[in-house]
Amino acid sequence: MLLLFLLLLSPSLVVSLNQEGLYLQQVKLGFDDPDGALSDWNDRHDTPCEWSGIKCDSETHSVTSVDLSNANIFGPFPTIICRLPNLTNLSLSNNSINSSLPGDISACQKLQHLDLSENYLVGPIPSTLANITTLRSLVLSGNNFSGDIPESFGRFQRLEELVLIGNLLNGTIPSVLVNISTLRVLNVAYNPFTPSQIPSDIGNLTNLEVLWLTQSNLVSQIPDSLGQLKRLINLDLAENNLDGPIPKSITELSSIEQIELYSNSLSGSLPEGMSKMTALLRFDAAMNHLEGTIPDELCSLPLESLNLYENRLVGTVPAGIALSPKLYELKLFNNRLTGELPKDLGKNSKLVTFDASQNNFSGEIPANLCAMGALEQLLLIQNSLSGKIPESLGQCQSLRRVRLSNNKLSGEVPAAFWGLPHVSLLELAENAFSGSISKTISGASNLSLLLISDNQFTGNIPEEIGSLGNLVEFSGGYNLLSGSLPATLVKLSELSTLDLHNNKLSGELPSGIQSMKKLSELNLSNNGLSGEIPKELGSLLVLNYLDLSGNHFSGEIPLELQNLRLNRFNFSNNQLSGDLPPLYAKEAYKDSFLGNPGLCDDLEGLCPRQSGDKNQGFMWLLRSIFILAALVFVVGVAWFFWKYKNYRKAKNTIDKSKWTLTSFHKLGFSEYEILDCLDEDNVIGSGASGKVYKAVLSNGEIVAVKKLWGGSKKEDDSCDAEKGRMTDDAFEAEVETLGKIRHKNIVKLWCSCTTRDCKLLVYEYMPNGSLGDLLHSSKGGLLDWPTRYKIAVDAAEGLSYLHHDCVPPIVHRDVKSNNILLDREFGARVADFGVAKVVDMVEKGPKSMSVIAGSCGYIAPEYAYTLRVNEKSDIYSFGVVILELVTGRLPVDPEFGEKDLVKWVCTTMDQKGVEHVIDPKVDLCFKEEISKVLSIGLLCTSHLPINRPSMRRVVKMLQEVSAENKPKTGKKDGKLSPYYYEDISDHGSVV
Template sequence: MLPLFLSLLFLLSPSLLLSLNQEGLYLQRVKLSLDDPYGVLSTWDTRHDTPCNWTGITCDSLTRSVNSVDLSNTNIAGPFPTLLCNLSNLSFLSLSNNFINSSLPVEISTCHNLQHLDLSQNLLVGHLPSTLPDISNLRDLDLAGNNFSGDLPASFSRFRRLEELSLAGNLLDGILPSFLGNVSTLRQLILAYNPFAPSQIPVELGNLTSLEVLWLTGCNLVGQIPDSLGRLKLLTNLDLASNSLDGSIPKSITELASVVQIELYKNSLSGEFPAGMSNLTALRRLDASMNDLGGTIPDELCGLPLESLNLYENRFDGNLPESIAQSPNLYELRLFKNGLTGELPKDLGRNSPLKWIDVSNNKFSGEIPGNLCEKGVLDELLMIYNSFSGKIPVKLSECRSLTRVRLRNNRLSGDVPEGFWGLPNVSLLELLDNSFSGGISKAISGASNLSGLLISRNQFAGSIPEEIGLLENLVDFSGSDNEFTGSLPATLVNLVQIGRLDLHNNKLSGEFPAGIRSWKKLSELNLADNGLSGEIPDEIGSLHVLNYLDLSGNQFIGKIPLELQNLKLNRFNFSNNRLSGDIPPLFAKEIYRDSFLGNPGLCGDLAGLCPSRDQAKNQSFVWLLRSIFILAGLVLIVGVVWFYWRYRNFKKAKRGIDKSKWILTSFHKLGFSEFEFLDCFDEDNVIGIGASGKVYKAVLNNGEAVAVKKLWEGSNKENDSGGNSKNGFEAEVETLGKIRHKNIVKLWCCCTTKDCKLLIYEYMPNGSLGDLLHSSKGSLLDWPTRYKIAVDAAEGLSYLHHDCVPPIVHRDVKSNNILLDGEFGARVADFGVAKVVDAIGKGQKSMSIIAGSCGYIAPEYAFTTRVNEKSDIYSFGVVILELVTGRLPIDPEFGEKDLAKWVYTTVDQKGVDHVLDPKLNSCFKEEICRVLNIGILCTNPLPINRPSMRTVVKMLQEVGTENKPNTAKKDGKLSPYYHEDTSNQGSIV
């Protein structure tokens, strides 16, 4: 019976008879050291005798020992698990794209058998371990996308089998060392996007004769490209872009017989291409744009089997070689901003699958080649600011792949081909500043994707077809300075996405179409200098986004609707019509007078309007009235002076100001004394009121201004978890007094008495971002200005989090605490509730009360009162969403949601167009969407998924740079640091 009992026991409960081996126990301890929010390591349990079936674990088929650990993209967090080095046969280790933090320990060298080590895209900090070369079998080392700093260790010259070294996207700030030329086994050397000290390209790199990829983009390189690079016969990818290299392109570069891609853009290279470029028979992609290269584009270069040629923003002149039309693989040609002349080759596009062509800002002439879309894949046709003439080729009207067409500022003429109006995928059709004639074809109804129709300053005539109302995606319709006739189509009211409608200086007639209240996103309406008639509809007053309205030079009659006072107009003009009645009270101001001239029946208390009323006054009382007003004025002036003198003495007595008792503590070299600002505390000088006090503007004797913050008496104190207390005054003085950064508001000094405390800051003429963005002046903040504000504020917060020792958490980041100087430069302000993170390893601090403002408070802060830098990052993400959407962080329209949740829900259910601020120019849409993505990333509900402030700055700066699709391709795949930019590399006007 005993064998039967044991058999049943084994079948019913096998875990009782199995025990996990030693490698499994090591991995169990690794699991306990890591944070696993998504339960990826849930299969790492004790139900097996070996870990070979666990997630991410691979074992040798014979020995059953672990030889591979791959936990990439699993969102695990924690320090590097050195226990993995106890796995004696481990040869492959990948923890990429996670949240591995702290420094990389020197004990990693005990992983003796590692051949592949990938820790890229994590949060590792500190110096690179000098012991890494002790891993004698290491062939692939990828530490890209971390926060390593300092020098490359000299011990790296001892690698003997290393084939791939990738350190891109870190913070290495030493010089680019020459000893890397000793690692003769290297096939890939990837050091891009590190802030190295200004360095020359080491001549010794020419010794790496096995090298296939050399990627040194954005490494602060200076000097000339060394001739020694010509010895790299196996090199397929040479990327030296975005540096400060100068001099000419060396002749030796023509000896790179295997090179497929050469990236030299955004340097200061000069001279001409060296002779012998025809030797590069494998070259497919060449980008030498944004340099100072000159001369003619060599014919031998265009004779290569190129796929992509980017030479824009140089000084090339002369004609484009005819041989460029014979390149069978050419799909990208960007030559804008040079001095090229002559005609484009007639066969351009006939033999190659052209997808992108941009020859803008040159001196090209002649006709547009008709074969550009011969292969049917042409996506973008950009030819602005040239001297092209003739008609648009009829064959282009069959190019259904086109998405962007920009032909402005040429000498093109004749009728636009009928099919060209209705291309189904075109989103931008820009024909401004030419001599086109004819009318808009009814075929435009087929242009279902059209969002921008820009045809101003031509000779278009005839009526605007009703079919234009079918373009449901149309955002910008600009048809001014033409000869359009007839009435406005009734179907215009169907354009619910329209943001700008500009048809001024035509010959239009008739009345407004009924139903214009559907233009909810309209921000600019310009119908000036036409023959429109009828009354101005009251419905215009319901277009709450409208800020530009020009109806001048028409034949409108009746009154100006009072409903227009509901709008926040920055500019409006009703002059030279036939309007009558009284001007709406809010518009009856002298500064608006010119907007009403030329309407004989229009009346208001403004000079030059309704003169008949002035003549009707009783002339016999003129002198008497003048005398009475003069006498009353004198009495008023004397009374005001007397009252001010008494009031000033009363206020001084009430405040008990004794200037001799004030104690002044300065934090910068001052050019003024306390006696210059202690008399500013009048209500007329108040520029802001906050939770901690009032802020006054004080003008100093030298004419400059400062902001004086007077704290409320008995300001609230906040106790931290340790029982120490500091009021807002002490916190702000302690924080700002030692900070020196261009994006942190400058605290000049503080001034105290027994009962009063003052803080004196630099004066910000444009006030706070919140006040400006959400007021009638919000239109002053165009997208470039908002982007600059976001970058400035991010750099200020990054300084607090990463460069202050110890780090500082602001705890009340919001748009009202971001101040703007006269040039709209941003400064982070109001540090009354800021906290210092005590020491490394103590990234959180418990607060007895929650600091911050509704809509900006991170979810975890509201529930746990635990504060760290991630709370600031969430709040800054809300600020980014404000900049992109123009919305308040809390709005009744959101219901129970705040701005962050509203954006998530709306983008998910309706699309991104429903959250973007309609006041922003649609030509920046791609850039705005990228910044929106950064805001969404910062407001992730899980703190661990939010990027660091330093990463946020880097991402925002990358949005402002113009990347090229091919510059990021390394060894056949896109770089993880590359964000594809589909904009037109600077040819946007």
């Protein structure tokens, strides 16, 4: 009783949570909070001001800010939060808010900053948001909002920032937005708007600093009123369908720092008066139809990056461009520029990338390109440059890619130039270089591609070339190289192509050639090589091109060569003798052995008939019997195929009428063209869900056709994805889902063709095949680190789209390197949705599947024993793909013992360090960036699903790796734009 009496007398000892705290606790009850981010939202205080993410007014202790960004919370938008009477800031960004945005959010009447970016919000954007008259910042990017931008937004009176990037908005860009005179930032990029024009009175937004409209389906011309935006810093209109000239008024943008106009259809000349843009750092108008010359006015600007490639520009490059003290990137390739390159280019700035390929430049290569020691890429292919390679470039230790082919360059290559330590591609083909390959080439430890064909190089190939452990291709045909092949060539275990035809080489092939296990092309034709053809060639199982013609080889052709699967081979014009290997003793191969008088075989024309043979009559009789039997056989086979063809023709005539075609894009072909291509000769792959055919259509287009298995396959493989007959309902549901997917990093589904007994899916064709096949083949050295990094980002963006932008989300369930396909430019597409599942985000917890789906080495630990599937399973599999890209190793390998790739990486890093897990074919100069990507892969493969980041977060982390390792320029929204750093792939035949 005494204690109760004291408590009543001391109300300060009784803790009672105020009303605002009670509202926030109701907010907490509406969320799933797996990480415990809201664990301190309890009633131990009388106000919520000490809680995580909460800020209060210092005097009234009323809540003014709720910031729960990156808290990993799940659930619908908490409308009750608007009952906080003094709430001015609300941020729930980068979570899993998975509802529509209610109209009564307008009850937050004092709200100034609202950030709901990177969530799963769906439906239309509420028009009632405009009723919050105090609102200054509205950020809704990275959701699934659809429909129109509300017309009511024109009523905003104080709004300074409107960010709607990366949604599914499919209306038009309303002209009423120009009524928001207070607007500083307008970002509505990456939305599938219907074709819209930039509002003609955009100039009314006189306070605008950032205008970002990339990929917004803009059409027509850029309005002149744009020049009225005197405060504009960042203008991005890239990747649209804008046409007409660049308006002259754009030169009035006196505060502009960055202009992005690439990938449009702009025409005309660059506008006069650009010298007035005194703050301009980056100007990118590439991939348009611009004509005229590069104006001298650009030289007076503080440019850091100038991209004008793939236009129709003529004339010379202004000499004054070399005076710019900040210029690090200059890309002018694929124009019609002429004259000499500025002699002082690179002398006054740290030039990193210079690409002037595919023009008509003449004169010499500027000697100062690497004067500041920063040059990494020097690309000058297909010009008319002459003279020598400057001696100064031999000291350019930063160089990584050199392409000088198809010019008129001559003289000896500087000795030091051969041995630059970081160069991965050295392309000097189709010039008039002379002299020898220097022994200093031993220092080129990162060299993967050495392309020096069609020159006048002389002397021996140095023994030091055997130290280039990363060399994948050595092409030196049509030179004057002499002497014997160095014995050290056999040390090149990564070599895929050795082409030294049409030289003056002599001597025998080096012993130990069987160690070159990855050799797929060997062309030594038209030299003076001699000796016997080594039988060890027969152990090179990936060899498919072998040309030893036009030499002095003698002896017999080894029988071991029958082990090879050669697409092309030629032993003609040598001094070979003896019998042909039985496999090649066929008329079809006759031309491959001509010009060898000592070769004896019964094939007509390969060797002269021997007269006086006692058994000639008997042999004639045997031949006659054989010919008669063969004739009967051929006639029988021809009759059978004729009958079979007629049967198939009749069958197909009946079947084709029963096919149903469902298209998801505008097609230039019919189902009949597809059906005619389903021939076994066109099979390019066979997987768990069906066969894949390559179909070349009459219009020249190439597509991939997947014919789904009609019944259960008999193989038993616990690591394969689900097999068996797909029910009609499941097939229709899958096709309906996949047919709606529109993303640059997911393989496009053109259409489906079905009958009662057969189902076909028609996809876009990927010329470079799968990542797994390329990475783990002899051509894996072609994938340098920048390419591997780009593939990782592309694949991550595709999976992020499936997880976060599809409604409902899609879980792939079989993410692996073989299901990541590569286009002609090595852009990555996620493919093979044979076992993908739609996940209902409303349900609590992941769905349980009746059978394990996935592939060995990629299956998440919890999936194998719970059969419960969600996005975290895909994230684990993608983490394994990242580890493959970093290590170059398969996900399961006998070398690992009982471990898989994940455990091997962790163990090896702990015991030996990160250097011992990085693929030796990758240049260690990227070690810092590779280590960061490796860390992301390990985070994705965390044993506990809760520790794995979302795919949207994975994309951000990967993009941040690039941003941290690039020059700090090109801002959007006050932050570095990841799109600014997108690598433009090299052009030409070499990647």
